[in-house]
Amino acid sequence: MSGLILTALVILVFIIIYQIAKASEYANIIRGEEVVAKSTNKLMAVLLVVVFILGLYGIYKCHQYLAPLGLPESASVQGLEYEKMLHVTLIITGAVFLATQAVLFWFSYKYQARDDKKPYFYSHNNKLEVIWTTIPALTLMVLVAIGLKNWVTITGKAPEGALKVQVMGKQFNWVIRYAGKDGVFGKTNFRLINDANNILGLDWNDPASKDDIIVENGEAHIINNKDVQFIINSRDVIHDVGLPHFRMKMDAVPGITTTMWFTPRKTTAEMKQLTGNKDFVYEITCDQMCGKGHYSMRGTVVVETEKEFNTWLAEQKPYYDLQHPAEAAPATAVKEGTETPAPAAAQDTTKTVASK
């Protein structure tokens, strides 16, 4: 009912506005359309300029309110390059933005119709066209060059000795895996996945899987100033590992393994100090729509010193041990593994990547 009343009200308001607008148009005809057209024209020219100036003020205000909410300086070495590149791009596009908008509104005002001025018949000028084709082209080439240089670095091979961390997306959380003492990720097979006791589908027949450490709450620990490579995949639909503070992002695609590496340069503790926010935490966002819980798919990253990291790692129990606390556990596991259909056909992409 209230919806109906509201709709009726809106229509009523529109009718009133329309009637007023129409009456004003009739009044114009009485006053003489020519005269009105002239005064309207002047008014619109002025209003456009007013809007432009208000717009500039608005940009300033917006910056004042929102800039402080922005991210702190990049927490990764690679992100610093991103920031430099962003500044160059901002300066170039910002200058073009201001210049072209200013010219647009200035021309609009200056060349409003006047009785004493005739428009100038000016149909083309090849020299001008060449100028404003070449200059943008050259500028863009500079931006492309900077961009590709960074792109090649970021997407290049991860340095030797980088800490390898697997991040697997599932609806709607992140699961983190470390290779454990042997430094090798155990084989996985999606057919072995069991939410109760084998969340990643580890193949217990592979000895390398027995010491793998799995963090189910989506908290990834990494070492400050040490390269880290994320080995990313997904169990169900496409997700995306977003690390805004490190200026990094990579899709998690089921059936395909993707990677991303970077070098953290600020520990979580340092960042807390830097931002003056004691609740500061590096967050992992999901940046690819993955279903109804997409917005809640939150993970975290803890950057710490090598010592802190080692202490933390030593406290973690291998996933196998957690799932098989009893002594007889290994035997059961083997049995489980053989019962699962067609493990032979399974692919072990994770292992291939991890051992590269």
Next chain:
Amino acid sequence: MGNDATLAHAHGAHEHHEGHHDHPKQHFLTKYIFSQDHKMIGKQYLVTGIIWAVIGALFSVFFRLQLGFPESSFPIMEQFLGHWAKGGKLTPEFYYALVTMHGTILVFFVLTAGLSGTFSNFLIPLQIGARDMASPFMNMLSYWFFFVSSVIMFVSLFVQTGPAAGGWTTYPPLSALKEASLGSGLGMDLWLISMVLFVVSQLLGGLNYITTILNMRTNGMKMTRMPLTIWSFFFTAILGVLSFPVLVSGVVLLIFDRHMGTSFYLSEIFIGGKALSHIGGSAILYQHLFWFLGHPEVYIVMLPGMGMASEILSTHSRKPIFGYLAMIISLIGITSLALVVWAHHMFVSGMSPFLGSVFVLLTLLIAIPSAIKVFNWLTTIWRGSIRFTVPMMFAIGFVSIFISGGLTGIWLGNSALDIHLHDTYFVIAHFHLVMGVSAFFGMFAGVYHWFPKMFGRFMNNTLGYIHFFITFIGAYLIFWPMHYAGLAGMPRRYYDYSAWVSYKDYQPMNAFITVVVVITFFAQLLFVFNFFVSMFRGRKVTSQNPWKATTLEWTTPVHPEHGNWEGPIPEVHRWPYDYKDDGHGNDFIPQNVPLRPGEEEH
């Protein structure tokens, strides 16, 4: 000229049509419903587009209310959405359905069908001097396929599990598996069927536009004498014909994966508590197929606005468009590049970095023709005699917003920046400005400009100005702040940010944007109201050529019948932008006026 033969043929066909005018009054059904008159079909597209635009915009109001005021409840939403908004609180499932439908409706049904469907149909025959399209029947079919596709999409809003909810890009596996999301049930099937029919409609329309432009120009209407509107419709149609079929292939494979057990897009998936048997497919394949249309699609949306803005800026500045040839060449540049930049939507999908580099280069190249167009528009109004009519206001607004949205494309097209900005609010701000709002501004400019030709009446000016200022200011207030959120990495398509340490502080910004959205939405309703009331009550057009324009549509009677011209079709003697003294005190010379003795052509 090689044109002569086809022209002669075309004229033969015209003679055949001449008899039309003697017929008694047409039946309501053939005149208004199953019409084969390109003008009526154009209006049908426009009205359908407007209805869809209202629905699509209303959806955005609903999800903006959720984003702006996640703690509050809005009983009015329950009235509209029923159990999806119990107690006035939107469910996450339906939030994603609304986001998906908003995108689908606006990109395809409004800014493709409603925009190029309307103006290509309405203007191509009128501006090139033809009595109708090459195939009026196919043209009618094109509308009705669109209509059926619309009905199916509309029906999908009411199915039990809700409409498609995987985003307008509907990436599998999310869209392929009903276990993955409620919206991937029946709603998704209807979405896919609707899209296939939509593409049929676009192909029927597009082939018709191309054929008509190539073959049915009147005597003297060389390609280089066509108004830029026609050039832009021409390239829009070419892009559509080349890329829409690829979308169909992607969609059909998706249907196979959903119902026939194939694994084109699926591999190694564990969902709903069990492992699926699919092995060996690639989810990325779909993205390639989708964006092979998806990217040209944004130019399908953009080009008509560019063409119309060019025409309107020139007419209302009383000055020829600057660099007519450069404008055509840049259109060609945009069209060809549009087909080879699709993978810039996939920089973070794990694609080959080398391939990524190629797409960076090609993507940034597309900024060059766009820049040329902007400079030419600016020079067009330079030293003009500008009449700030409502269409002119929207054309100026178009240029302003195109610049603002276009420049951020240089950021996103550069993959090293895109890594951070991908799928954040920055992207929302970028594409809403450049292909959403600015395409809308081109469309509004076109509607206000050609309304007198469509209905023989003017739209109300005062309301038009109010509409312009609210929309123009509103668009900037809505999308400008989003750039900041995007730079902070704030992900798009989130139902609620309150659990995020990094983003919960943006709540006041979101609330502000929502308030502006609501106001701007009502301004659009005002436009819709103005449109329909002016159709019947607007100030009547008294002269054949109210804007004193040079193009051929203004040589037809105020209320043209099917066939457009009462007498023979006018011949064309000059280019479309002769805004100069005609020697009789007029500041323009229509295309059908022969060159004066000693006068040189353009």
